[in-house]
Structure formats: structure tokens, C-alpha cells
Amino acid sequence: MTALVEIRDLVKTFGEGETATRVLRGLDLTLVEGDLAALLGPSGSGKSTLLTILGTLMRPTSGSHAMLGEDMTSASDAALTEFRNRHIGFVFQFHHLLPDFTALENVVFPTAVSKGRETREARERGEELLRRVGLGNRIHFRATQLSGGQKQRVAIARALMNQPELVLADEPTGNLDRESAGQVMELIREINETEKTTFLISTHDEKIAAACKRQIKVVDGKAVAES
Amino acid sequence: MLYALKFALRYLGSSKLQTGLLVLGVAIGVFVFVFISALIGGLGMFLVDRTVGDISHVTIEAPSRDATLISARPDTAATVYQKAVGQREVLRTADAFLPMLEAMDGIRATSQQIVGNGFILRGQSRAPVYVKGVEADKVSAISDIDGHLIAGSARTTNSSIIIGATLASDLGLRVGQVINLQSDRNVERALIIAGIFSVGVETLDSRTAFVSLAAARSLFDLDQGVSRIEIKLDDLNAAESYAQRIAAMTGLKATPWTENNAQLLDGLRAQKNSGDLIKAFSLVTIVIGVASALLLSTYRRRPEIGIMRAFGASRFFVVVVFVIQGILVGLIGGVLGAGLGYVVMSPFPVPEQAQSGSLPIDVRQGDYLVAVLLTVLGAMVASILPARAAARVDPVEVIGQ
Numbered sequence: 001m002t003a004l005v006e007i008r009d010l011v012k013t014f015g016e017g018e019t020a021t022r023v024l025r026g027l028d029l030t031l032v033e034g035d036l037a038a039l040l041g042p043s044g045s046g047k048s049t050l051l052t053i054l055g056t057l058m059r060p061t062s063g064s065h066a067m068l069g070e071d072m073t074s075a076s077d078a079a080l081t082e083f084r085n086r087h088i089g090f091v092f093q094f095h096h097l098l099p100d101f102t103a104l105e106n107v108v109f110p111t112a113v114s115k116g117r118e119t120r121e122a123r124e125r126g127e128e129l130l131r132r133v134g135l136g137n138r139i140h141f142r143a144t145q146l147s148g149g150q151k152q153r154v155a156i157a158r159a160l161m162n163q164p165e166l167v168l169a170d171e172p173t174g175n176l177d178r179e180s181a182g183q184v185m186e187l188i189r190e191i192n193e194t195e196k197t198t199f200l201i202s203t204h205d206e207k208i209a210a211a212c213k214r215q216i217k218v219v220d221g222k223a224v225a226e227s
Numbered sequence: 228m229l230y231a232l233k234f235a236l237r238y239l240g241s242s243k244l245q246t247g248l249l250v251l252g253v254a255i256g257v258f259v260f261v262f263i264s265a266l267i268g269g270l271g272m273f274l275v276d277r278t279v280g281d282i283s284h285v286t287i288e289a290p291s292r293d294a295t296l297i298s299a300r301p302d303t304a305a306t307v308y309q310k311a312v313g314q315r316e317v318l319r320t321a322d323a324f325l326p327m328l329e330a331m332d333g334i335r336a337t338s339q340q341i342v343g344n345g346f347i348l349r350g351q352s353r354a355p356v357y358v359k360g361v362e363a364d365k366v367s368a369i370s371d372i373d374g375h376l377i378a379g380s381a382r383t384t385n386s387s388i389i390i391g392a393t394l395a396s397d398l399g400l401r402v403g404q405v406i407n408l409q410s411d412r413n414v415e416r417a418l419i420i421a422g423i424f425s426v427g428v429e430t431l432d433s434r435t436a437f438v439s440l441a442a443a444r445s446l447f448d449l450d451q452g453v454s455r456i457e458i459k460l461d462d463l464n465a466a467e468s469y470a471q472r473i474a475a476m477t478g479l480k481a482t483p484w485t486e487n488n489a490q491l492l493d494g495l496r497a498q499k500n501s502g503d504l505i506k507a508f509s510l511v512t513i514v515i516g517v518a519s520a521l522l523l524s525t526y527r528r529r530p531e532i533g534i535m536r537a538f539g540a541s542r543f544f545v546v547v548v549f550v551i552q553g554i555l556v557g558l559i560g561g562v563l564g565a566g567l568g569y570v571v572m573s574p575f576p577v578p579e580q581a582q583s584g585s586l587p588i589d590v591r592q593g594d595y596l597v598a599v600l601l602t603v604l605g606a607m608v609a610s611i612l613p614a615r616a617a618a619r620v621d622p623v624e625v626i627g628q
Contacts, residue, residue, distance in 0.1 A: 052623050055537070057537060057622050057623050057626075058623050077542075078541065081536070081539055081540075081541055082539065084537070084538075084539055085538065085539020086539075090537055090538070092626060096530060096531075096533075096534045096626060097534075098531050098534065098535075099241075099531070100237045100238065100240075100241040101237065109535070109538055110538045110539055112230050113230065113535070113538065113539055113540045113544060114539055115230075116228065116229060116230050117229045117230050118230065118233075158538070162539075
């Protein structure tokens with residue numbers, strides 16, 4: 001298996017001098033194609049910071065971070081934005097859909113923003129993704145007209161729109177009831193199986209973690225245990 | 228750009244009340260702009276029309292001939308330099324270029340005149356008068372004497388005279404009475420009062436008398452030529468350029484009305500500057516209004532902007548979304564304000580038809596296109612600050628909230 005993401009000796013420090021807080025302390029991590037990994041750890045352990053760096057939304061203080069063989073630490077802001085658009089998808093705890101837009105418009109956003117318009121092909125793929133996540137009958141509903149579980153499924157469809165190699169999910173079921181959480185997790189597993197999309201899911205939920213193929217524990221800013 | 232336009236439209240449409248109030252504010256600013264333009268323009272036109280509407284716009288005269296250097300024999304220093312005080316400047320070649328002047332576009336009327344000073348004698352009274360000898364059918368060519376006639380007719384014959392109402396009142400004269408007119412050349416003629424006018428301009432009403440060209444020729448002892456040619460233009464604001472062209476064409480001295488009315492022009496300029504200041508303030512208000520509203524919108528939409536950035540929207544895309552919103556607000560508010568201004572000001576009579584004491588608003592001078600263009604430009608500039616603030620939103624910061 002080829003490494004999709006490779007992180008070596010990653011350090012992230014916030015603040016300077018006496019107020020400096022080192023969140024990540026020399027973390028090593030490798031994700032391969034088709035991984036379905038749970039990121040576990042207590043609050044403040046650095047899970048969210050790690051996800052943010054993996055998502056190229058934040059730069060590490062030191063260490064190396066490569067994805068698809070490209071060095072992410074030295075790339076320009078514009079290059080990272082383009083890279084993120086093409087290769088990384090996000091699912092957040094609070095879904096973060098665009099409230100003034102329909103489910104379909106939210107899903108096609110990553111493609112449309114890179115092409116400058118909503119193409120017919122993009123809309124067809126968006127509709128297909130929405131049907132796949134069980135929202136074929138909610139395609140033209142505004143984000144504000146959907147339930148919490150439906151919103152999270154739209155968020156998953158949006159994350160998959162550009163067929164990214166890596167999807168980063170930060171507590172994707174944290175805001176859902178048990179039934180909806182189960183459905184969302186089932187959907188993630190199915191996509192991981194059929195499309196070999198790599199998922200890294202940050203969670204506190206042991207059941208969600210158990211449903212993943214790998215469990216990575218972050219303690220004191222380091223990936224200390226893996227099973 | 229098309230996709231950014233979709234976002235801008237959706238954002239504006241999602242808060243209809245806020246957008247409506249913002250557009251209304253811009254429209255009111257633009258309304259003030261076009262109203263002030265029409266008012267100041269109309270007021271200026273009204274003043275100019277009332278003040279110089281009845282005077283010559285361009286006056287052609289023979290160039291002044293100062294005394295020339297008189298030199299005796301080359302080896303002597305007998306030189307005399309003296310102003311020609313008794314000499315009259317006479318246009319002897321008027322007939323040659325008059326047809327050419329009359330054929331020029333933009334010239335409404337021409338009037339050959341023999342002018343001079345004199346006295347109207349009536350019993351023991353002597354009233355100084357400025358005598359204008361004009362062609363019989365051109366008494367009203369420059370000043371609208373016909374339209375302001377209060378008695379008699381405005382047609383002169385070789386034995387008649389037309390005088391102003393103040394002069395007639397001072398001397399107790401009526402139409403049909405005979406007066407003696409004595410010129411500064413000491414020629415005296417008896418003339419019948421053919422008409423009395425009241426233009427409302429004191430210099431005309433109290434001191435001006437019109438006689439026929441032939442009568443003036445004998446009164447001022449002028450065998451040939453005329454004193455000057457007065458010209459009335461369609462557009463009195465073009466007087467300076469016409470004067471330059473005429474001077475170049477004829478080699479004569481052509482004086483525009485502006486040269487002798489510097490105070491009026493100063494007043495008009497000051498009035499225009501005041502208007503420009505008010506217009507500038509209304510534009511500044513628009514800019515501040517748009518900037519603050521969009522800044523609030525930026526703050527409210529920080530999480531969305533963060534998400535857009537996380538999913539690959541460039542900073543430029545975010546900037547464009549907010550700048551387009553500014554442009555749209557400026558365009559819609561500008562067109563609404565300009566349209567409203569036109570509708571509100573249309574019932575006002577144009578300055579040419581305005582009555583004394585009325586508001587001389589000129590709906591034609593609303594500067595509608597300039598108002599809309601400046602508003603769009605101002606709104607665009609106003610949106611740059613919020614747009615840049617939006618583009619600086621850190622996705623990590625807002626997604627975590």
C-alpha cells in the first residue's frame with residue numbers, strides 16, 4: 001500500500017515565550033489509501049489541531065507533512081487552497097452547510113468554486129451523491145429545511161464531491177442522535193469500501209471507533225498507540 | 228465570476244429587509260445628488276437667463292486703434308504717444324461678413340447697430356440716454372423688446388423712438404408724444420414715441436432708447452459702416468468659443484458676454500462649488516452606508532466564509548462576492564434614486580418657463596448617468612474594505628466555533 005499521508009516529527013506550538021503551548025510534540029503518522037481510521041484521545045490532546053494541519057488549513061511549527069508525495073509545509077497559500085479543493089474533503093461536527101443554498105448547491109460547491117460555475121456534470125454528480133446518502137427527495141431543499149442527520153449526510157456528500165483521496169471528519173456524529181449517528185457511520189463505511197476513499201475520523205465515541213479499521217490514539221501531542 | 232454573482236445575489240436576497248433598507252439609503256443619497264444637480268444647474272440657468280438673456284452674447288467691434296508712433300526724421304527723437312480720444316471705432320466692412328455670420332450654426336440672431344450717447348429733451352428736463360440704432364425689424368433681435376412692450380409697437384421708423392418705462396415715467400412721456408433727441412455729436416432730431424417697454428433690467432428700462440439705423444446714422448453723423456454687431460446665440464454658454472471663432476474668421480474684436488460679467492460668473496461658480504460639496508457629501512454618505520452594511524454582513528457570515536475557504540474558495544473569490552454585492556447595491560440604489568429624482572422633478576417647469584419666486588429646478592440637468600456611475604463606483608470602493616476583511620477570515624478560527 002502506498003502512503004497517502006506521511007507525517008514525521010510534527011510539532012505545533014501556539015503562542016510565544018512563556019505563554020507558548022506545545023500541542024503536538026513530534027507526532028508521526030502514516031495514512032494509506034483506503035484507510036478508515038479513528039482518531040481518539042482526550043480533549044486537548046491535539047486531535048483537532050492534527051486534523052486542521054492534515055487539512056492544510058494550518059501549518060505546523062516544524063516537522064514534515066506530505067500528501068500524495070507533495071510537501072505541504074512549503075506550498076503557498078494559493079497552492080494549498082487548490083490542493084485542498086481537489087484532494088481533501090471535510091465533514092464537521094456542526095455540518096457547516098451554506099444556509100442560503102439548497103442541498104444540491106451545497107454539494108456541488110467544491111466543484112463549482114474551482115470551475116467558476118455549476119456545470120451540468122457537477123449537478124448530475126451532486127444529485128447522484130445525494131441519492132446515495134438517501135436524500136434523493138431533498139435535493140432542492142434549503143439547508144435550513146433539513147434535519148440534523150440530513151444536514152450531516154449532505155455534508156458527507158459535499159466532502160465526496162471532488163472525489164478526494166482523503167476525507168477528514170471531526171466528530172461527524174457528535175451532534176446526532178444514536179440512530180442518525182449509526183446511519184452516518186454506515187454510509188462512511190460503505191463509501192470507504194466501494195471507493196477506497198481514506199477517512200480519518202476524530203471521535204470520542206468508542207462505538208464509532210470500533211466501526212473503523214484502525215484506531216489511532218493521540219496522547220500529549222503524540223500518537224502513542226495504534227491498534 | 229458568474230458563480231460569485233450567484234453568491235452575491237443569494238446573500239442580498241436572503242436578508243431582504245436589510246438589503247431593502249441599504250438600497251433605500253443609497254437611493255436617497257442619489258436622489259439628493261440629482262436633485263442638487265438639477266437645482267444648482269436650474270438656478271444657474273435661471274440667473275443667467277434673467278441676467279444676460281436680454282443682452283448680446285457676442286459683440287463684434289472694430290479693434291481699438293491706439294495712436295501710432297509718430298516719428299520724424301530718422302535722426303531726431305520727436306515721438307508723440309497719445310490715445311485717440313475723439314476717434315470712433317467703426318465697422319466699415321460689416322456687410323461683407325454678415326451673411327457668413329448668419330449662416331453659422333448656433334447663431335440665433337445678428338443685429339447691426341450704431342450706438343452713442345445723447346439726451347432726451349422735454350421742456351426743461353434733460354435725461355441722459357444710450358441710443359441704439361437698429362434695423363427696423365430687429366429691435367427685438369437681442370433684447371426681447373416686443374415681448375416686454377407695455378404700450379405702442381416695437382417697430383422703428385426714421386422718425387420714431389422706443390424708450391424704457393422708467394425713462395418714460397421720469398419724463399412723463401406716453402406713446403404718440405414727440406420728444407427731441409440730442410446726440411453727443413450735437414445733432415438734434417424730433418422723434419415720436421412709438422413704443423414703451425419694461426424688460427425688468429434697470430439699465431435698459433431707464434437709459435436705453437431704440438431708433439432706426441437711418442435715424443442713428445444722422446444723429447451720430449456716421450456716413451457709412453456701423454458701430455458694432457451684436458449676436459445672440461442658441462447656447463449662451465458657448466459664447467467664448469464663438470467669440471474666438473468669429474475673431475479668427477473676421478480679424479475683428481469679438482467679446483463674449485462673460486468678459487463683462489465676471490461677478491455673475493464668480494457667483495455662479497461659487498454656487499456650483501457649493502452644489503458639488505453637497506453632492507460629494509451625499510456620495511460619502513453612500514460609501515459609508517454601504518461599507519458599514521457589508522462589514523456587518525461579513526461579520527455575520529464568517530462561518531460560511533470559513534467553510535467556503537476550507538472547500539477551496541480562493542481569497543479572490545470571497546473578495547469578488549462582496550464587491551459584486553456592493554456594485555449591485557450601488558446600481559439598484561443608483562437607478563432607483565435617479566429614477567425617483569426624475570419623476571419628482573419632472574412636474575417643475577424648466578428655468579426658461581419658471582415664474583419669479585418659483586423653484587427653478589431643471590430636470591434636464593439631473594446628471595442621472597453621472598450619479599449612477601459615481602454611486603456604483605463609490606459602492607464598489609466601499610465594498611473593498613469588507614471584502615478584504617472577509618477574505619482574511621481564518622477557516623480554522625470560525626469552523627471551530
